[in-house]
Amino acid sequence: MDLKQLAKLLDLSPTTVSRALNGFPEVSQKTRLRVLEAAKEYNYQPNAKAKGLATGRTNTIGHLIPISAGHEMVNPVFSDFIAGASKAYMAAGYDMLLSLVDDENEADAYRNVTARGRVDGLIVHGPKLQDNRVELLNSLDVPFVVHGRLSSSDGYSWVDVNNSRAFSRGTNYLLELGHKRVALINGLESMVFAKHRNDGYCESLRTQQVAIDSSLLVSGEMTEPFGYGSARRMLQSENPPTAFIVSSMILAIGVRRAIEERGLKLGVDVSLVAYDDDLSYLTEASDVPVFTSLRSSVREAGRRCAENLLFLIDNPHHEPLQELWEASLIIGESTGVAARKT
Amino acid sequence: MDLKQLAKLLDLSPTTVSRALNGFPEVSQKTRLRVLEAAKEYNYQPNAKAKGLATGRTNTIGHLIPISAGHEMVNPVFSDFIAGASKAYMAAGYDMLLSLVDDENEADAYRNVTARGRVDGLIVHGPKLQDNRVELLNSLDVPFVVHGRLSSSDGYSWVDVNNSRAFSRGTNYLLELGHKRVALINGLESMVFAKHRNDGYCESLRTQQVAIDSSLLVSGEMTEPFGYGSARRMLQSENPPTAFIVSSMILAIGVRRAIEERGLKLGVDVSLVAYDDDLSYLTEASDVPVFTSLRSSVREAGRRCAENLLFLIDNPHHEPLQELWEASLIIGESTGVAARKT
């Protein structure tokens, strides 16, 4: 069922039917109702390609998700982010175009998707310290919102959680428990979020006059093996850490296993603060301090990015939207934590 | 830069340029080269909407991912599946349209996306015991491939891993270690994969003449809290299990924690077989039998689904493609396992 057929059925011109369907004011109430009713009855849906061709819009947002070229890892938090964004798009009548691209083809992927007119806007995932995507997208003249920040925070739209604050609080928390040797198991050094987390950790140690021991500081792929291997190595050293602050749930699984394997007891011998864990259920089950998940807040970040982008699409000359976001990251309120005094 | 401009620049008709670009044979080698070169130079990309409108194709595959309406959970394995599929699409020049839909709006979402002509085909995720999507999609006359199977395996295309076999092997493995009380922590009862896993588990017990104890059998959302709560309850009972077979890595995290909290030692007091864990690194680090990850095989499943679908799109009247897949699920080769004799 297309517009023409529907028009013929109603004995109206396609023009009028289109106007009625799109809520133009000049259509009489009577015809509008007739049209809407018929559209519903015949389950008419306008062809997206035709509509897009005519309007220049696609009602589609592109998400190009970077994957580490070597080991096609996808960060699992993306699924939560995507879930939040998808909801916003659905509500606004937008679709989501998803592509996983490896770093080498990234620029081409952006050029491609815009040149072919597939999207009205883009979400930029996984900003890195060396990142030219903002520059590229500005030159392509397409609206976009970055999830996270680049090395500079100026001149583009972004939504970010306050990673440095979260990690200084987490570290403070462990220091207050009496720990002197707090290890940081972090994400890849090239990622901005990891730098921010590292900054927070270091700042906390500096403020508390604790020397930074580089042997307690690692960065890597957020995988269970990396968490396990790093923690294991540290725990086997002659001067092991008594506490860990860890950058993701996946890493934390590995860290826990290393702790367990070493015969140490979590919360007794070793403390652990994991960044994006979902340990809320422990509040009922034990007396370790525990706060709720980052998963729901990543979903919220997805929603915010999406909504900001949709706004920017409708308001092309608006200044950049920037949200630094504390929610659910404040230790004592929501970050995943499982720790106990040594 | 559009076709017309490019044609004018080359002093050719749009027709010829289009033909040259699309590899039609009747174009002279000389013009073809000129055209291709110019296209590259001006970074010409055909407008996807226009092309789609003219050809009736969209070069887009839709993935409608069901989310449990209540607690917007996204199964994290989806990100791996998506990664595999995305790669196949990329190679074939297709894009992926992703939408998360809650169960109530599912049928509408399928109708919508097809009626608006947004996709050339669909991947069906998360088949349930009660599922009318195959029927619906057949009536909508759109190519699709199911990841998994419905209650019936006939008359549609699917790619599935042999869940029942994987779980009977896992259970057998535990029984051979001497366990008599093996608990199954499974996914939601409404899901077909959970039924298949349950079938495998039960079959193994039956074959080994071990009575099925329904108190050792639970189904639920694949979350850490559910795994934790279930394992905890079982371990506290007067007749606790000595081994667990668990339906996902996320569940296994919870189960491990319950074991640990109880003061039991994994691999000594209790054995655990987790279905989609990534414990490959343990092979170096310990002497428990360990096999590699399901994550990479879910990625592979994504690739297979995608490739089968693309084939079906090009061969509309081909009979259904059906792949029952053992790879990486055979205990002793690849399923995530961490267990030890009691």
Add this chain to the structure above:
DNA sequence: TTGAAAGCGGTACCAC
């Protein structure tokens, strides 16, 4: 308030 007709940017038939 309604309709005719000209695009949007390609493809594909038909003639040359």
Add this chain to the structure above:
DNA sequence: GTGGTACCGCTTTCAA
């Protein structure tokens, strides 16, 4: 081998 032209399904002037 190449070009003219109708058309894909919708929106949007312009005229009535």
